[in-house]
Amino acid sequence: MRVREAFARQFYPGDCGRSILDFLTGFTVPAEPAQAVAGVVPHAGWMYSGAVAAKVFEAIRRKANPKTFIIMGAVHRWATINGIYSRGGWETPFGVLEVDEALASLILQETPQWTVEEPKAHYQEHSIEVELPFVKYLFPDAKFVPIAVNPDARAVPLGARVGEIAKALERSVIVIGSTDLTHYGDNYSFAPAGYGAEAHKFVKENDARIVRLAEQMKAAEILDEAQAHQNACGAGAFAATVEAARVMDAKRGWLVEYTTSHDVAPEGEFLMAVGYAGMLF
DSSP, X not given: OOEEOOSOGGGSOSOHHHXXXXXXXXXXXXXXXXXXXXXXXXXXXXXXXHHHHHXXXXXXXXXXXXXXXXXXEOOSSOTTOOEEOOSSEEXXXXXXXXXXXXXXXXXXXXXXXXXXXXXXXXXXXXTTGGGHHHHHHHOTTOEEEEEEOOSSTTHHHHHHHHHHHHHHSSSOEEEEEEOOOOEEBGGXXXXXXXXXXXXXXXXXXXXXXXXHHHHTTOHHHHHHHHHHHOOOTTHHXXXXXXXXXXXXXXXXXXXXEEEEHHHHSOOSSOOOEEEEEEEEO
């Protein structure tokens, strides 16, 4: 089996099992939606965003019995390729998570205008990898299909077709979108509200707009919103997931948890932060 070696080990701790249990301590799974077909999770270092992601995956575990996760990832490097890693598996702290090769092949056959088979699209990319320990730990028998999704006009029709494919299968498939939200501060060359309390408020309001679009299932508008206001680094994955969820009969999105890196680890006056949202559909 071809196995992709872990690249982003610094994003998650050595004892991932203990961390996941700590993240979920005291967590009450929300009542809505009654059944889950999709989710959105952040992909930063676990110390900042791991608790948000863990709660989404735990809610899915309680509401569904997925055999496969289709994980749409942000594209930080290969900016023109919607690449599918279609064979083998990926290394995780809990063992190899296998690719659902039959489903990956089917998606490639059904989406030739939007995707290609390209493992290199996932080279030195962390946006999907950081989610896999949650999948392997909470769903030890599940498989997955990793898809790098660019924030362009291909994202929404790709999401729709993926949703149709998943809906037609005789087994449970969950679609996951991996994205962080606003990257604010001098490090990101984006500080339109300056610093301090007003800037912190700006980040939360900036993120609230794009989350609201997802709650309303407005996939295409997510791309425009992110382009205009820099409030999603994985806008393609976000939009594709929302559209897939709509096709899979989700009526709206539900926010499980929202936070920022500053809220998790405040350091004096607000100077910078990244926003994180966990959602269910």
